[in-house]
Amino acid sequence: MRPIRVLVAKPGxxxxxxxxxxxxxxxxxxxxxxxxxxxxxxxxxxATAAIQEDVDVVGLSILSGAHMTLIPRxxxxxxxxxxxxxxxxxxxxxxxxxxxxxxxxxxxxLFGPGTPTxxxxxxxxxxxxxxxxxxx
Amino acid sequence: MTTAEMxxxxxxxxxxxxxxxxxxxxxxxxxxxANSGHVVEPLYTALDIAGDAAAAEVPxxxxxxxxxxxxxxxxxxxTMRQFAGFGTAPETNARYKYLLSQGxxxxxxxxxxxxLMGYDSDHPRSEGEVGKCGVAISSLADMETLFEGIxxxxxxxxxxxxxxxxxxxAFYVAAAEKQGAVAAELRGTIQNDIxxxxxxxxxxxxxxxxxxRLIVDNFAWSAEHVPLWNTISISGYHIREAGATAAQxxxxxxxxxxxxxERGIARGLDVDDFAPRLxxxxxxxxxxxxxxxxxxxxxxxxxRHMRERFGAKDxxxxxxxxxxxTAGVTLTAQQPMNNIVxxxxxxxxxxxxxTQSLHTNSMDETLALPTEQAVEVALRTQQVLAYETGVxxxxxxxxxxxxxxxxxxxxxxxxxxxxxxxxxxxxxxRGLETGWLQRQISESSSRQQWEVxxxxxxxxxxxxxxxxxxELTIPLLKVGAEAEREQRSxxxxxxxxxxxxxxxxxxxxxxxxxxxxxxxMPLILDCARAYCTLYEIRAAMEEVFGAYREPVFF
Numbered sequence: 001m002r003p004i005r006v007l008v009a010k011p012g013x014x015x016x017x018x019x020x021x022x023x024x025x026x027x028x029x030x031x032x033x034x035x036x037x038x039x040x041x042x043x044x045x046x047a048t049a050a051i052q053e054d055v056d057v058v059g060l061s062i063l064s065g066a067h068m069t070l071i072p073r074x075x076x077x078x079x080x081x082x083x084x085x086x087x088x089x090x091x092x093x094x095x096x097x098x099x100x101x102x103x104x105x106x107x108x109x110l111f112g113p114g115t116p117t118x119x120x121x122x123x124x125x126x127x128x129x130x131x132x133x134x135x136x
Numbered sequence: 137m138t139t140a141e142m143x144x145x146x147x148x149x150x151x152x153x154x155x156x157x158x159x160x161x162x163x164x165x166x167x168x169x170a171n172s173g174h175v176v177e178p179l180y181t182a183l184d185i186a187g188d189a190a191a192a193e194v195p196x197x198x199x200x201x202x203x204x205x206x207x208x209x210x211x212x213x214x215t216m217r218q219f220a221g222f223g224t225a226p227e228t229n230a231r232y233k234y235l236l237s238q239g240x241x242x243x244x245x246x247x248x249x250x251x252l253m254g255y256d257s258d259h260p261r262s263e264g265e266v267g268k269c270g271v272a273i274s275s276l277a278d279m280e281t282l283f284e285g286i287x288x289x290x291x292x293x294x295x296x297x298x299x300x301x302x303x304x305x306a307f308y309v310a311a312a313e314k315q316g317a318v319a320a321e322l323r324g325t326i327q328n329d330i331x332x333x334x335x336x337x338x339x340x341x342x343x344x345x346x347x348x349r350l351i352v353d354n355f356a357w358s359a360e361h362v363p364l365w366n367t368i369s370i371s372g373y374h375i376r377e378a379g380a381t382a383a384q385x386x387x388x389x390x391x392x393x394x395x396x397x398e399r400g401i402a403r404g405l406d407v408d409d410f411a412p413r414l415x416x417x418x419x420x421x422x423x424x425x426x427x428x429x430x431x432x433x434x435x436x437x438x439x440r441h442m443r444e445r446f447g448a449k450d451x452x453x454x455x456x457x458x459x460x461x462t463a464g465v466t467l468t469a470q471q472p473m474n475n476i477v478x479x480x481x482x483x484x485x486x487x488x489x490x491t492q493s494l495h496t497n498s499m500d501e502t503l504a505l506p507t508e509q510a511v512e513v514a515l516r517t518q519q520v521l522a523y524e525t526g527v528x529x530x531x532x533x534x535x536x537x538x539x540x541x542x543x544x545x546x547x548x549x550x551x552x553x554x555x556x557x558x559x560x561x562x563x564x565x566r567g568l569e570t571g572w573l574q575r576q577i578s579e580s581s582s583r584q585q586w587e588v589x590x591x592x593x594x595x596x597x598x599x600x601x602x603x604x605x606x607e608l609t610i611p612l613l614k615v616g617a618e619a620e621r622e623q624r625s626x627x628x629x630x631x632x633x634x635x636x637x638x639x640x641x642x643x644x645x646x647x648x649x650x651x652x653x654x655x656x657m658p659l660i661l662d663c664a665r666a667y668c669t670l671y672e673i674r675a676a677m678e679e680v681f682g683a684y685r686e687p688v689f690f
Binding site for chain 1: 249250252253255261262263264265268269333337338339377378379465468469470502503504505578581582585589595598599612615686688689690
């Protein structure tokens, strides 16, 4: 199977990148092709990068509390471009009820602090296998 | 050393050798016996500190390992300073009044991300972020509201602001003027430490060189006009939170400090004119003794370098005054009540290390901004420490401890080794441009994550002693979209009521001055007084200075 391509992105003005970098390195170590956007990206910049880089997964890291604005916007921009096939997942400081609302709105799973990176790797692998099985 | 003392050490050496044989033969727990940087010995004795000069030190004397005050905490307790801010200026003003009424002795402003990055609340990039993790302050008008009814000549105020620090400081000085306060009486701190922004916290605006120029402009202006104000808080906190070890936090922060001193001297300032107003800010992590040793080593290194390398003569230039905050990164989302206990141990380490002021984190901060109830527990934690435990009764009570003295020496020598490395990569500025410093921190962060995932390091409730929690049992603070709407209408009213011609004039004057070597502080202050907004002032200088671009890697 070809390697899974992942865009790890930091939307908004939040400067906390420790988690994003740890996750990016863990996904790379698990054999995925990982692109990291760097900080302070707008949803438009992220959606454009995701489409241009032809990624399978967008991983958003937000610790600023702006998740209810920024995550839906990334979803909408990808949808507008007909790219519902891209998994939008992520994590950060996001209260449980907001996670539920975002997942209901169309994101994949969202993860909180203390999640082992192995859990993310497994989640993305499983999602990818299921998607490939569907399209095959 | 006398012959008798040498014989005594020989005897001890023999006893330690016998103890070591018994120790090696005994069964030990399978655990990682290490602090953040290295393995620790199972026992420390007089052999580990033989010939150590610190044993002959007293507090308040060079090199200040044992503290900066001869009285320890008997003269004055540390300032209990809880970092707070959310929503709009009126909401945060109410929180400050509450905190002061509960016995807090200083204020500390948390700004929202747009403010930290120099964007107004009504700028498109601010959408969804206004008031979320701090208070939104976009002009002098917001600053006036923030401190309404709080006399700025009486209360000391710390502001965590870096990229646009001089602009927010100008709002503050102008707000104090409007209250009728005398500038020379203002007490407080702006963080203003841009080097650690590039290194770790990432709220930058301008490229490195113009950013350093603004900092030195402020050193020079403040020495003359606000002599009691701390012009910078050189911060290890964010470096540590980003993943650095204690030794890296110590070394990178001090190296930043030395860089500011070099820049001040290069401008032609007398080191003793600005060094007394430099302050520091440390992260207090979980390893209790390592943190205490770090604080002791920090004071000693600073004093030695300031005297020997930079020729400072004024004692106030030699003493390191610092704020501490318990480590946010150690808080867990799992079993959040446990965080109260972590914070209490960390707070005690900060006090045993001789901090001048302290913020204790609230138990719920890995989930949201803290609720009033959680903040109250955090403040009470400090009050119990101050008034019930007896810890502040004796200056540097761990001075002379074999372990703490040996660890203090070790951290000092590790920091010195890192200073040499930083010089080899071309200094702090070059090390940031190439990403060398950022990589050191990233590598430490990855190693810690690996240790946790391999369960070599235990985090209670996360990788051991895990319970099936189900639903969260503590209430969370919610900052809704109302703050953003309210702030936008406040901005619109402010923009409608100001003198637009004056705004344009002041901004043009600032932009022109930015092209010269003039000190920009008076011009920024004039912009503030004319109700130019944060982003307008930022943008005026950005036209000349450009914007910072980070080296992206992981």
